[in-house]
Amino acid sequence: MNQPILLYSRCKVSLEEEIINYLKENPGASIREIAEALGLNYSIVRTIIYKLRSNGIISKSEKGFYILRDRSRYAGLKDTTKTNVDTLVDTMEQLRSLVNEITKRIESLELKYENISKDLSVYTSLKELVIQLKETIDKVNTKITFLEKExxxxxxxxxxxxxYTSTLRRVVPSKDRDVKSSIQALLxxxxxxxxxxxxxxxxxxxxxxxxxxGVILIIGPYIVSKEYYNQFKRKFPIPLSEERKLNSLERKLLKVMLSEGLAYIHGGKEYRIIE
Incomplete structure (x- = not known):
């Protein structure tokens, strides 16, 4: 960052003269070697080398650059060929190079900042998600507690x-037996x-x-004892003339059997049962 200030302080000494002096002592040096040795920017050295070559002051061989003429030819070069404007141009070149480097660093920092911002955004989203999950877990735990009580x-x-069921099991059979006995006794x-x-x-x-x-059977609106029904069936066929000999229950039962299709009148003379 301090390089432009150093270069500006060197304006009193021609950069061209520094390079010429270096090549005089180190013929065949490359641009990079010159730049590193004199602590100059590579681009600046390359620009000056190009200028010196254009003026026929230096030339290039396979090994590197070297002086074409005697140094005495360049006596006073500082005063005649290197003006203050040239010095400022050199300094500006240095500044441009540094500005480019700084710009690149700023862009790199901006990219890093953007990545950090994204990471922070993701972290914030994850944090919110964790909070929501905790709230959901609390609600679930509350429901679980409620369900456990239920x-x-x-x-x-x-x-x-x-x-209560055990009690009923002991009581109901006894009651059922009594009811069954009552119905069977009645029948x-x-x-x-x-x-x-x-x-x-x-x-x-x-x-x-x-x-x-098989204790009882239902015929129409009546419940009939199976034993009674079997006894009544043995009276068939029953002549129509003997119907009046049947008691009231038998006549009722016969009438229902006819309506239910269990008996029929045969030949207009007698009642017959359908087996």
Whole structure:
């Protein structure tokens, strides 16, 4: 960064003379060697070398640059060929080169800053995401706690229901037996009862159970004892003339059997059963 100031302080000594003196002592030196030896910018040295070659002062061989003529020819070169304007031009060249380097460094820094900004943006987004995840986790934990309480309450209710069910299992069979006995006793004494009357004594579950066991059967609106029904079937065929000999329950049962298609009148003379 201090190079332009140093170069400006060297304006009193011609850069051309410095290069000529160096080549005089080091013939065959390259531009890079001259620049490094004199502490000058490569571009500046290259510009001066080109100028000296154009003026026929130096030439180039395979090894490098060398002086064409005696140094005495260039006595007073500082005063005649190197004006203050030339010195300023050299300095400006140096400044341009440094400005270019600084510009490149600034661009590099801007790129790094942009990358850092992107990284910070990503970090900020990740931080916000983490916060959201924590909030979600807290909500889930709250729901889990609530569900655990609900599960505990349900377990208590299930335990209560289990105890109640166990009690019912002990009580219901006894009650069912009593109900079944009541219906069977009623059917044994009457043989036929109405379905609605039976429902007042027992629920449908018990009635269906007795049907499945073959204890009773339903014909139309009546529940009939299987034993009574079998006895009644043995009276068939029943002559129409003897219908009046049947009791009221038998006549009701016969009428229902006719309507349900379990019996029919044969030849207008007698009732027959359909097996």
């Amino acid at each position: 599960i505990t309450n349900l377990k208590k209710q299930i335990e209560t229901l289990s105890k 044994k004494s009457q043989g036929v009862i109405e379905v609605e009357e039976a429902k007042k004594i027992a629920d449908s579950r018990i009635i269906h159970e007795l049907i499945e066991r």
